[in-house]
Amino acid sequence: MTDPVERLGPQELGTYFVLLEALSLLQHQVEQQVQADGGLSYIQFQLLGRLVGAEGPLTMTQLADGVVYSRSGLTYQAGLLEKAGLITRAPSPDDERATLVSITDAGRELFHRVLPGHVEVTRRMLFDSLTADDLDHLGDIMTRVRDHMRAQPPRSAAPRKRRPKNN
Amino acid sequence: MTDPVERLGPQELGTYFVLLEALSLLQHQVEQQVQADGGLSYIQFQLLGRLVGAEGPLTMTQLADGVVYSRSGLTYQAGLLEKAGLITRAPSPDDERATLVSITDAGRELFHRVLPGHVEVTRRMLFDSLTADDLDHLGDIMTRVRDHMRAQPPRSAAPRKRRPKNN
DNA sequence: CGGGATTGCTTCGAAGTCGAAGCACGTTGT
DNA sequence: ACAACGTGCTTCGACTTCGAAGCAATCCCG
Numbered sequence: 204m205t206d207p208v209e210r211l212g213p214q215e216l217g218t219y220f221v222l223l224e225a226l227s228l229l230q231h232q233v234e235q236q237v238q239a240d241g242g243l244s245y246i247q248f249q250l251l252g253r254l255v256g257a258e259g260p261l262t263m264t265q266l267a268d269g270v271v272y273s274r275s276g277l278t279y280q281a282g283l284l285e286k287a288g289l290i291t292r293a294p295s296p297d298d299e300r301a302t303l304v305s306i307t308d309a310g311r312e313l314f315h316r317v318l319p320g321h322v323e324v325t326r327r328m329l330f331d332s333l334t335a336d337d338l339d340h341l342g343d344i345m346t347r348v349r350d351h352m353r354a355q356p357p358r359s360a361a362p363r364k365r366r367p368k369n370n
Numbered sequence: 371m372t373d374p375v376e377r378l379g380p381q382e383l384g385t386y387f388v389l390l391e392a393l394s395l396l397q398h399q400v401e402q403q404v405q406a407d408g409g410l411s412y413i414q415f416q417l418l419g420r421l422v423g424a425e426g427p428l429t430m431t432q433l434a435d436g437v438v439y440s441r442s443g444l445t446y447q448a449g450l451l452e453k454a455g456l457i458t459r460a461p462s463p464d465d466e467r468a469t470l471v472s473i474t475d476a477g478r479e480l481f482h483r484v485l486p487g488h489v490e491v492t493r494r495m496l497f498d499s500l501t502a503d504d505l506d507h508l509g510d511i512m513t514r515v516r517d518h519m520r521a522q523p524p525r526s527a528a529p530r531k532r533r534p535k536n537n
Numbered sequence: 538c539g540g541g542a543t544t545g546c547t548t549c550g551a552a553g554t555c556g557a558a559g560c561a562c563g564t565t566g567t
Numbered sequence: 568a569c570a571a572c573g574t575g576c577t578t579c580g581a582c583t584t585c586g587a588a589g590c591a592a593t594c595c596c597g
Contacts, residue, residue, distance in 0.1 A: 215492075215493065215496075215497050215505065217509060218505055218508055218509035218512065219492050219496065219497075221509065221512045221513050221516050222393070222496075222508070222512045223393070223396075223397070224438075224516055225512045225515045225516040225519065226389075226390075226393045226397075227438040228438065228516065228519040228520070229390075229515075229519065230390075231438055232519070271391075271394040271395060271398055322383075325382075325386055326382070328515075328518070328519050329386065329389075329515060330382055330386075331518065332514045332515050332517075332518035333511065333514075333515070337507075337511050338382060338385055340504075340507050340508075340511070341385055341389070341507075341508070341511055342384060342385035342388065344500065344504050344507070344508055345385065345388045345389045345392045346388050347499045347500075348392045348396075348495075348496060348499050348500070349388055349391055349392040349395065350499075351495070351498065351499035352392060352395040352396065352399070352495050353395070
């Protein structure tokens with residue numbers, strides 16, 4: 204592809220573009236599957252997965268920390284999940300402000316019904332074209348990238364800090 | 371208690387999750403920068419970039435092919451870009467159905483004003499934590515993944531999906 | 538040629554998303 | 568104890584997104 208972009212970044216931009224393109228395709232496929240098998244958006248699936256993985260109930264804030272998602276959007280999605288009987292919300296006994304979110308049996312059941320297809324799709328889409336060495340390297344790379352990004356303060360500093368840190 | 375997660379393999383699942391998480395973070399940062407520097411959504415930036423890279427005008431369909439995006443959404447975004455004077459739309463002389471989209475000088479100028487910051491952000495977010503070998507391997511891996519996904523049968527042929535609801 | 542299927546795009550309505558503002562509880566300082 | 572501020576979540580309004588339906592031009596095939 205003759206791209207004037209190429210002048211500003213050599214191999215890096217190519218990698219970047221193909222990375223984003225691949226991600227878009229993967230996300231799209233995953234979204235389709237999760238919707239078809241469980242009537243869930245991917246966000247909802249992620250939220251259920253997070254609750255399944257957690258020991259007990261989580262606050263809204265803890266829930267949002269795992270998914271890159273706005274607070275108001277989380278409220279909306281939690282409302283949908285609650286109405287569908289997949290989670291429950293109750294005020295925390297320790298802190299009346301906080302809302303504790305718990306997964307119901309139905310939610311757990313649905314998650315485990317959707318997961319196999321999810322795994323199947325990701326394997327077919329992603330892992331079938333990877334060798335064990337690729338997988339190893341990819342995991343290593345992305346872990347470092349993730350940590351690096353998490354450490355980077357955004358250009359516009361955090362709109363709202365969630366913990367009193369030393370600053 | 372057969373755990374379907376175990377069948378995929380903990381390493382694969384972990385890689386998958388960290389991949390999605392990292393790319394979510396990257397996308398979020400990129401979105402911020404493009405918005406801050408040019409008042410554009412990432413979709414709009416992509417569309418301009420595609421038009422800049424093209425030799426001449428593109429049809430709406432050609433434009434949509436590069437970006438994973440719905441047709442109606444593209445119509446909407448093209449409307450915004452046109453109203454902002456960044457592109458123009460005109461019926462094709464060859465095919466009266468088709469709409470030819472061209473980038474204006476203002477659009478080209480804006481794109482090139484935003485691009486350096488874009489490159490800078492992606493470099494800082496993504497490539498600073500990668501070695502040359504990482505970059506090489508990552509590009510190779512994702513190219514294969516992308517091609518693999520592109521080759522997969524489209525979602526029109528859904529083999530055996532349980533229907534969540536009657537539609 | 539002519540009629541139906543196909544293609545390219547837009548319109549429309551429902552739903553999702555986000556940031557800002559609002560509400561309620563908690564914490565701190567006096 | 569009270570006021571003032573901070574924190575956790577929800578509500579609100581504006582905007583975006585998507586699929587389905589609609590419209591018009593083109594293609595296909597007799």
